[in-house]
Amino acid sequence: MTLISNLKIKYSELWKSMTHHKFVSQLGDGSLPPSIFKAYFLQDYVFVNDLVPLAAQGIAKAPDLNTASIFNKFLIGVLDPENDLFIRFFKKLGATKQDYSSAKASPVTQAFGDFLVRTSLEGTFDDIALVLFVTEGTYLDWGNRLLEEGANPKNLVYKEWIDLHGPNVLGELVSWLENYLNNNSKITLDRAEYLFHTALRYEFLFWESAYNHKNWFDD
Numbered sequence: 001m002t003l004i005s006n007l008k009i010k011y012s013e014l015w016k017s018m019t020h021h022k023f024v025s026q027l028g029d030g031s032l033p034p035s036i037f038k039a040y041f042l043q044d045y046v047f048v049n050d051l052v053p054l055a056a057q058g059i060a061k062a063p064d065l066n067t068a069s070i071f072n073k074f075l076i077g078v079l080d081p082e083n084d085l086f087i088r089f090f091k092k093l094g095a096t097k098q099d100y101s102s103a104k105a106s107p108v109t110q111a112f113g114d115f116l117v118r119t120s121l122e123g124t125f126d127d128i129a130l131v132l133f134v135t136e137g138t139y140l141d142w143g144n145r146l147l148e149e150g151a152n153p154k155n156l157v158y159k160e161w162i163d164l165h166g167p168n169v170l171g172e173l174v175s176w177l178e179n180y181l182n183n184n185s186k187i188t189l190d191r192a193e194y195l196f197h198t199a200l201r202y203e204f205l206f207w208e209s210a211y212n213h214k215n216w217f218d219d
Contacts, residue, residue: 002182003189004133007196014197018204019142023211027162028146030153037158038093040210042103045086047206050113051135052078057120058128067125067180074132074173085164092157108209112202119195126187127195133177134199140170 001009008015023040026032055075062068090100105113119131143165153159163169181187187195 003185003187003192004178004182007192010193011197011200014200014204015138015141018138018200018207019145021204021207021211023207024142024146027158028149028151028153030155030158032158034093034155036211036213038095039213040207041086041089041093042095042100043106043109043206043210045090045100046103046105047109047113048078048086050116054116054120054128054132058125058132061125061128063125070173070176085160089157089161106209106213108202108205112206115198115202123195124187126181126185127191129177129181129185130187130192130195131199133174133181134196134203136170136177137174138200138203139165140167140174143170 023032023036027037052075055071055078058071059068059075062071086100090096116131119127123131143162144167146162147166151159151162153162181192185192
């Protein structure tokens with residue numbers, strides 16, 4: 001059995017809790033309250049600021065140029081088209097420039113981001129690849145499932161967000177990461193389990209935090 005298969009089996013309950021969260025289900029059927037998606041989207045915008053260093057360090061620590069180019073392609077996608085998408089979505093969600101330019105990280109977003117940055121700076125390329133597999137692999141899982149189920153919410157923002165996390169966008173990257181981790185990674189099992197479980201736990205808590213959002217900064 002492969003490394004990724006073992007990890008997904010060991011943490012299958014948490015993986016399912018993340019990929020089948022009520023946020024995802026309601027995103028698919030269109031019943032997710034816009035206020036919840038807006039809260040999530042603002043935090044995701046903040047989160048990307050820490051995802052970028054993870055990808056950038058992946059390029060710097062890549063074992064060869066071909067691998068670096070794969071991470072570079074992902075980084076370009078985050079910095080250019082995805083940034084444009086954020087701005088476009090914010091307008092549709094009724095979030096002003098002040099809202100997103102001054103958005104602060106919730107405790108979960110802060111902790112998750114700190115974990116990403118520390119892993120990127122102190123970890124190896126294999127560490128970075130494993131964490132990126134969790135962040136992108138979980139999103140591909142729920143995105144692909146909703147597409148296969150024929151999810152077609154009337155809210156066009158929800159529909160596009162689902163489409164952006166299907167196999168046409170994330171499939172190649174996630175497949176490459178899984179193949180690399182299974183066949184070329186030198187990461188120890190203990191280290192792999194720690195990184196996989198920690199990243200997966202934060203992905204689940206990210207949904208939870210968004211769904212039960214509060215204004216942390218008014219306390």
